[in-house]
Amino acid sequence: MTAFTVWKFEDLAGADHAFRVLKDAASDGLVKIVDHAVMTWPEDAEQPKLDHGHDDPKRGAGWGALWGILGGALFAIPLIGAGVGVAIGVLAKTTQGTGISKEDLMRIRTELKPGNSALFLVTEQGNLDALGERFRMNDYKLIHTNLTEAERQVLLETFGG
Numbered sequence: 348m349t350a351f352t353v354w355k356f357e358d359l360a361g362a363d364h365a366f367r368v369l370k371d372a373a374s375d376g377l378v379k380i381v382d383h384a385v386m387t388w389p390e391d392a393e394q395p396k397l398d399h400g401h402d403d404p405k406r407g408a409g410w411g412a413l414w415g416i417l418g419g420a421l422f423a424i425p426l427i428g429a430g431v432g433v434a435i436g437v438l439a440k441t442t443q444g445t446g447i448s449k450e451d452l453m454r455i456r457t458e459l460k461p462g463n464s465a466l467f468l469v470t471e472q473g474n475l476d477a478l479g480e481r482f483r484m485n486d487y488k489l490i491h492t493n494l495t496e497a498e499r500q501v502l503l504e505t506f507g508g
Contacts, residue, residue, distance in 0.1 A: 354488070
């Protein structure tokens with residue numbers, strides 16, 4: 348199954364570090380990375396910066412469009428004001444079929460703040476037990492996944508996010 352997850356880190360280097368751990372795990376056959384993006388939001392920046400990985404050129408193009416929406420338009424929307432709901436609703440229309448709802452977009456938008464980083468990840472064939480052994484990091488949180496509730500619970504138990 349293809350899993351889409353968004354992980355928030357309390358520092359600017361956390362998401363990049365987590366991706367390096369995952370990339371090593373992929374080299375060892377523990378997970379297949381379909382695509383990823385790392386977002387960093389320096390304290391003095393108005394918006395976050397998003398670096399798209401282009402991991403699987405055949406399948407990554409569609410996800411690349413999503414990264415563009417998440418990295419650009421989503422964070423251009425102010426957190427307060429009358430237009431927030433409408434703007435998020437318009438973005439939700441563009442993410443239909445990805446498993447990302449209007450509520451998910453709002454959660455991603457409100458969870459990520461200056462000083463944070465995030466790892467947007469699309470994976471397949473993950474060996475959760477082996478991956479969990481490699482992740483001994485602090486200050487990270489799962490803020491979105493397209494997994495079922497049972498799969499989500501296994502993921503949280505394994506990674507403690």
